[in-house]
Amino acid sequence: MTTLPQHTDRKLGLVIDLDTCVGCHACVISCKGWNTENYGAPLSDQSAYGADPSGTFLNRVHSYEVQPEVGTAHLVHFPKSCLHCDDAPCVTVCPTGASYKRVEDGIVLVNESDCIGCGLCAWACPYGAREMDVAEGVMKKCTLCVDRIYNENLPEEDREPACVRTCPANARHFGDLADPNSAVSQLVAERGGVDLMPEQGTKPVNKYLPPRARDQLQGPEDSGEIDVLAPFLAPVDTGPKGFLGWLDRTLEKL
């Protein structure tokens, strides 16, 4: 059913910390690893070892350079997967009912055996969170690792999305954003978590924590400080001496 539920009991989602993400792409790999071999059609690659490789990914990490008015530019790594929007436009456009949002936890999923591969849901998503698999002709998207988070065959600590489990910088957090007392909700409140493209009216569940203010890097010319090691770092040998020096000067003159 592609009409959206009025209310979801929980809002499971991710909180992504742009301050601590180091752009290692480990989450990209673990996401692809888990999701290509578990639920639904595998995430195919085309010409993986060729000149123009491409493939289906459910999570991608962009990098942006942000130039403040004064000071040096910041480099911000920016992971992006489905934001499991409350008002998900990708769901309502689907003609077949393949796309749906779950009432119990708000996860947005695709029932691949109903998908006709029209691509409309990917058009409707402002975030580029849906990708049509070229080999299978069906729509793929982040499932919030629905086959991990409730999976009693996995040890307790593994019952969270693969990206969250793998992130070495602890930049990804998983939890219920409908519960104001959950760790993720408190993190959002504390750090001023934001929605991406709020003007699109999608009401994303996933939140992004903006980077904290940086220390200002100051060169000696700004601060008047001189590095105590500077004299030792000056080049010792300014040019060849002796025979080599003579040769060098002579060759210069020619």
Place this chain on the structure above:
Amino acid sequence: MHPAPSVILFSSLSGLGFGLLAWLGIGLPAVTGWVAFVFFTLAYLLAVGGLIASMFHLGHPERALKAFTQWRSSWLSREAWASVAALLVMAAYGAGLVFFDARWWPLGVIGAALSLLTVLTTSMIYTQMKTVPRWHSLWTPANFLSLSIAGGALLAGQVTEAMVLLALAGVVQIVTWWQGDQALASSGTDMATATRLGDIGSVRAFEPPHTGSNYLLREFVYVLGRKHAAKLRIIAILLMAFVPLLLLLSPVLHHLAAALAVLSHAAGVLTARWLFFAQAEHVVGLYYGKR
């Protein structure tokens, strides 16, 4: 947006076909027997041909029937219903004209309304996309409907009506382009809202997620040179409206001129529809710094 030939063919041809069906539905021209048969065959070839072309766009055409289930929320599903309803009603109405020499006019009027409804639902598939500001405007349905009705009049041989409607469709097309050119800038979506990093400073895409291409870039980040776009717009508007108008005004060679007018119009609509996709900027391009 990637200008997929199947979708361009579908929306242009079926627009013309349903436009012609609408005119036949209201009895203009009031044909029966063999002449009606020829008109209806042409209309069905265009309308159904377009629909079949659109099937090539699907990853799983064998499941297409499932697309009838979600009419409550999905414009694509509504389009499926409207098109089938229009084709069935007009088939019954056409059978009356061709085989029984009878004009069951209530059926014709309903069929005409359903035909235009089909064109409206097609245009709404694009209009609903907030992610493509150029499409997210009432000018999109105005553009699709005015072209369909004018092209239908031309095919139906309604010369006076066609001349007025072609001029009107041409004007609507130009306004649609003009407003579309400002749509992304005035949509309020830019790199700052996409990344929410705008409070720190100006945002520049530094590295894309992968060195290679991907589905998103192929489907949504089609970039067309401005110079080509301007040239193609002139070609489109000339072929779509000016040339047919001149041909219809010419006193000589009536049938040949009409046939040429139809061909020119169709070529103009195809060009404009190609531009409709090729120039449409999807906001996901912002994440790739491609806007």
